[in-house]
Amino acid sequence: MKIVNVVKPAIRILPMISKDEFPRMSIEDVQxxxxxxxxxxxxxxxxNFRKIGMNAPKDSLVLFQFDNIIIASAELLDIEKFVIPKDGKYYGAYRFDINSVKIFEPITLAEINKIDSNITAFSQVKQEINSLFMVEIQDLIKSKQMPILPDELPRQYYGKRTEGAKRQIVVNAYERNYKARQACIEHYGCRCVVCGFDFAKFYGPEFEGKIHVHHVKPLSEINESYEVDPINDLRPVCPNCHLALHSKIDGKVYDIDELKSKIKRLINN
Known part of the structure; x- marks a missing residue:
């Protein structure tokens, strides 16, 4: 009888070189x-990786370490070694399942150490978490995943302001266009058009520019690709009002004017 050696997926921590690869980028920008x-x-x-890459079997869970926290994860498909270094500095590349890519609220060393006590520090050396803790690590990631509103989805790079095409990432999401978002903010500013909340005035200047962008007509109702008009189709709203706009109350979804009127009535009562 032939004996087949089954290689179990590993859990690896992959340090990202922020200074060289992601200069002056925030955690949110990298995510x-x-x-x-x-x-x-x-x-x-x-x-792509520099010099010596890590050795890990297919389907291993890779945790991306950025500035001493874990900010993303993905499942490994395979590892390719380059015969000639790419751009003179990359000696190979990890290929990840794009449908497995997840971003989430940062995971700290203390949270990892609570699961695997052998991980006592993050470093620039690739580390391995005991694969026996796979379920615990996956549960931790799940608990940290940020809720995704239909109108506040990942930034993408596209020349035209075309939106609405369905694709699989983590959920069946509608593609968003970052240029359209920026154009909306440049026109309307960063104050919520519903309640007037301003992150920078409330929390300080380091929060300048923080705001959600809401589609006046939800893309889920359009269900087709179209060229977005940042001025007519989008509005800046705070997270609270954004959630309210997407919440069904007695089977009804509020539009911006209705929500503004509701807030005004509540204040006056």
Missing amino acids: NNYFWGELINNQEGMY
Whole structure:
């Protein structure tokens, strides 16, 4: 009888060199622009590495470490070694399943250590978490995943302001266009058009520019690709009002004017 050796998927922590690869980029920028933009759309899941890469079997869970926290994860499909270094510095690439890419609220060392006590520090050395803790790590990621509203989905890179095409990432999402979002904010500003909330005035100047962007007509109702008009189709709203606009109350979804009127009545009562 032939004995087949079954190689179990591993759990690996992959440190990202922020200074060289992602200069002056925030955690949110790396999550949205790189993981849900560049890695999926332009690189088709290929993540280049310098010098010696890690050894890990297919289907291993890779946790991406950025500035001493874990900010994303993906499942490994295979590892390719380059005969000639790409761009003179990349010696190979990891290929990830683009449908497995997840971003989430940062996971700290303390949270990882609570699951696997052998992980006592993050470093620039690729680390391995005991694969016996796979379920626990996956549950931790699930608990950290950020809720996705239909109108606040990953930033993408596209020349035209075309939106609405369905695709599989983590959920069946509608593609968003970051240029359209920026054009909306440049026109209307960063104050919520419903309640007037301003992140920078409330929390301080480091929160300048923080705002959600809401589609006046939900893309889920359009169900086809169209060229978005940032001025007529989009509005800046705060997270609370954004959630309210997408919440069904007695089977009814509020529009912006209705929600503004409701707030005004509540204040006056």
